[in-house]
Amino acid sequence: MIDFASALYLGMSHPAAQLGSYAALTTGTPAALAVSPLAGTLAAQAAALQGCEAGLVGPSTLHLSLDLFDRLGRTHALVADDTLYPVMRWGLERVRGLGAPVTLFRHADLADLARQLRQGTGTRPPAVVTDGTRREGAPVALRRYLALVRERGGLVVADHTQLLGLAGTQPGPGRPWGSGGGGLLRYAGLAPAEPVLLLASWAKAFGAPLATLCGPAALVGDIARDGPTQAHCSAASQAALLAGLNALARNRRDGDALRAALLERVRRLRRGLRWLAQHRLPDLQVSVPLHPMQQLRLGSAGRTRALHAGLRAAGFRTALLRQAEGRCAVAVVVRASHAPQEIDGLLAALALLAGQPAAPRGRAPPAYRESLHVQDCGR
Incomplete structure (x- = not known):
């Protein structure tokens, strides 16, 4: 499954081999001591x-x-x-x-x-x-x-x-x-x-x-x-x-290069989303700022949930956010490590799912509670 739910925006991971050794995992004392x-x-x-x-x-x-x-x-x-x-x-x-x-x-x-x-x-x-x-x-x-x-x-x-x-x-x-x-x-x-x-x-x-x-x-x-x-x-x-x-x-060493790559991926996604809103999903609403987490919302909570479930069935992991007043949004999180073809694949899946009136059969995956904050996938 291609992951668009992780908030590791710059794609940084820290394998043990990169970190070096340490004598103990914890010092056994609080910081005050x-x-x-x-x-x-x-x-x-x-x-x-x-x-x-x-x-x-x-x-x-x-x-x-x-x-x-x-x-x-x-x-x-x-x-x-x-x-x-x-x-x-x-x-x-x-x-x-x-x-x-x-x-x-x-x-x-x-x-x-x-x-x-x-x-x-x-x-x-x-x-x-x-x-x-x-x-x-x-x-x-x-x-x-x-x-x-x-x-x-x-x-x-x-x-x-x-x-x-x-x-x-x-x-x-x-x-x-x-x-x-x-x-x-x-x-x-x-x-x-x-x-x-x-x-x-x-x-x-x-x-x-x-x-x-x-x-x-x-x-x-x-x-x-x-x-x-x-x-x-x-x-x-x-x-x-x-x-x-x-x-x-x-x-x-390479933070600015990672940010440039991330910005290009975000812009690629947003160009595709604008095309979808104009040609396939007229009720599609998308986050405005250039941020790695983009929120997608359709005309009703049911259609938004169906979109999330359809993406999951198509092999794309996104986050479903519960919002105020019964609303919800699909959170698509872009990372610098995403390949351009992964962005394009997500957009193609969205295009194929356009117009589906209801979620696929089966139990819908749980929604993350957003608590009135646009960037809420946990700390």
């Missing part, structure tokens, strides 16, 4: 890549979001996008249960955010929490978020998992993602000293099972010292750290 030298090296290189002063490595975004909001919940008023990715929401829900002030603003609605900030956050400065991408997949306007919080002594927290490894410096017409793959701060052209905290899973473009939190050195240092998971959970494994370092080395 002893930081692995590999973790320190990876944190510093991750911060440099993302254009930040300092970095912190954790086993997952869940671990780091618990640490992050435990710290900010004691000093800031948290104002979060109402379609925030679930893992970030879990960290917010924990500190709200402990009494921290948490309010929500409408998804990517800067006017609503400005109104809430004008109404005041008490004596605390605001910490605006958002995903690095809007619902349709385009990067958020980080400079505009910063303009709203800067005059109030606040900061911005962004989960830029869907941009790390893709977006980078100096985007333009010829290079819509920019170069370097450093993520949201680099894409916005902002300096390391800006009050921005960047959370990211490395299990997407970089293919490594760990996460980083990067931002101002003093704040990252506080979180590293006092975060609850730093004291009570295992640190990232040595294998995961070696995979992260291998991803950084590959990104330096």
